[in-house]
Amino acid sequence: MTEKRKYGSYSVILHFSERDAIDTSGFTALLDSVINQKLKVTKIIVLNHNKEILPEFAIESSELVVLGCDIRRLAEALNRSLEEITSDFCVYIDNYDADVKLKYSYLETVDIGVCKYSNLGMLYADYNLIENDQPREIRLLKHHHGRLRDNQDYGRAFLFSTRALASVGNFDPAIKYQLMYDTRLKLSEKFEIVHIANKYAGALYDVFDQGKDHNVFDYLLAGKEVQREAEKVLTEHLKRIGAYLKPGFNYHQRPDSDAEYEFIASVVIPVNNRPEFIVTALNSVFNQTMKNIEVVVVVNGGMQDPTVEEVHKYQPGGSKYDANKPPVSLVVADINNIGLSLNLGIQRARGKYYIQLDSDDRLKPNAVEKVVRLFESDPQIGIVIGSYEVWQKLDDGTFVRMEEIPVVTHDEWTDDNGRNNLLHINGAGAPRCIPIAIIEELNYFGINDEPYARNYGEDYDLVMKISEKYKVGRIYAPIYDVVRHSGGTDHCINQETIDRNDEAKDYMRLLAVQRRIQLNLQ
Structure with a gap:
């Protein structure tokens, strides 16, 4: 059989968290879904958050590398991962606090996206949220330059162009809380942010998690340090694209300040x-x-x-x-x-x-x-x-x-x-x-x-x-x-x-x- 044509080469970065050390079933399912992709993965990077517990798969090879990781220094771990990667693209799976499982056609699908978008910087996709063994289809919003909220859902599986990441300095180690927000905005300034949508039964992966009712006041309850970092990330983005308003710029006096009113x-x-x-x-x-x-x-x-x-x-x-x-x-x-x-x-x-x-x-x-x-x-x-x-x-x-x-x-x-x-x-x-x-x-x-x-x-x-x-x-x-x-x-x-x-x-x-x-x- 003729091997399928590939438009890019792919590596995958995923987490082995503290909770995975207690119950490895979720991580094992994710790893299997990566290994069994219809397109071959060049390299798998496992970010291990357990200092003493080494998973059974912690055997370094050309296909699988285990790196120590502190979630508080995620940018550094991701940058070390990029040093191990020679592929054109990497898929970062955010499974630190929720189990994720790729559909086995995930890479096959994003590979077509790579073909279609020559200036692709990041690709994200709709997913299924599995609650009590029941799937709920989560449909995400298409990216545009007005998507400036730090709390917008882009999912938990992100395809990045390694060339695009390198052009923006990879992941910024100075960012503690808003790493994906910062990276997304930087990439959007030079590259396309592509979204693959789902009509029905078309999600690219599953997330196993518990949802909650939406609270319109959620954004007010975020810690001040988190809010300040988001403000800094946004402000730098606005400066780079020319949309930043300097202090005092363009202020005018109110009209009719001396007019008579009833x-x-x-x-x-x-x-x-x-x-x-x-x-x-x-x-x-x-x-x-x-x-x-x-x-x-x-x-x-x-x-x-x-x-x-x-x-x-x-x-x-x-x-x-x-x-x-x-x-x-x-x-x-x-x-x-x-x-x-x-x-x-x-x-x-x-x-x-x-x-x-x-x-x-x-x-x-x-x-x-x-x-x-x-x-x-x-x-x-x-x-x-x-x-x-x-x-x-x-x-x-x-x-x-x-x-x-x-x-x-x-x-x-x-x-x-x-x-x-x-x-x-x-x-x-x-x-x-x-x-x-x-x-x-x-x-x-x-x-x-x-x-x-x-x-x-x-x-x-x-x-x-x-x-x-x-x-x-x-x-x-x-x-x-x-x-x-x-x-x-x-x-x-x-x-x-x-x-x-x-x-x-x-x-x-x-x-x-x-x-x-x-x-x-x-």
Whole structure:
């Protein structure tokens, strides 16, 4: 039989971890899947994490080499592995804390990819997650230059061009936590990052692991050292591609800083079929220490939405109307589009500053006062972002502080680099407060017109645009309560929704990168 044509030569790097020393079955299955590939592997490098326990296969040969490894110094171990490798490509399998098993056509598949993409730097693929012996197909997102989040899933099997790795200095030993993030970004600057997708039964490998429910606050719980390293990795990437904004660059003075307004602030509340929440939100506005404010409620469920009737009670002639409280305006639309609702509210507003308030959240009593004072302290501040506590609304209507989540301050923000770091974190904080003149200047909030946007991230693109032209003011004391409840949009989000949301914000990041490159060229 004629030997199959190969477009590249391949080596494989994998782990023999401390847990593998206790139970070798997972590692043995992975090693077998590598050895039994339909295309022959040039060399297998085993990174052994056990100082005293040597696996039975620890016999060095031309095909298999065992190297000692400390996971805290992974870059050094991978670079030593590359010194042992003479092949065109290497597959790094991240099986340190989860069992992995390749399909026996894995190399055959990526070999075609090597043929198709002459400038390939890295290749990753969809996989099956095996939970309780049941496979769940994990479909990953296609790479583009807006994929700047450090927590995006690229899987656990990575094909690298050894030539491409060498051109970026291989793996950086100075990186402790974000090694794959750093390597991926560096490679993406010069080479293609290729993804092989799965429709069904087309995953290239299996991962044996236990999943967990998605928590929208996960990125906030990462250690500060991890966050700082991710910021450094991203910042250096932005510098290399020309998208880095230097401290103080391109800041302007706010428009209409001396104009007259009927109110100092307009609190805009978009809402859809939440009469049971709107009362709490409104009361949090009525209790503000600064009284020269108004409320604009935008009900986007049409006139039949029961929230309309509830809001009417707080207007002149209503049973709960109080002339001594901030006035309540009502806008009704029959299109459930949060960005549209915000824009309609802005058009109705008579205040100088827009203050965010979601219909199921609450403002602290001093929120507006603190926001206005910060704006008044610097005419170049184009947005003020506060800090918030996370609360849980129980089924009996009581509110309980979620103590396991600390006050969300986003204190990773710095005046010098915050707007660059904004490109990799999933949120800027709350509440977000913006001069209405700036919202109008930058053409309002998104209205689900960005690809994949579905009532998500409607102000993220606007926040990035503002940060490119104005200073961002931060309030690190909590002035807002985010309320979680069973009907919330962030409650038990499934993977399809997570992916769609990530697609939306990553596209906005892509646009931001392109804008910032152009800003630096001017």
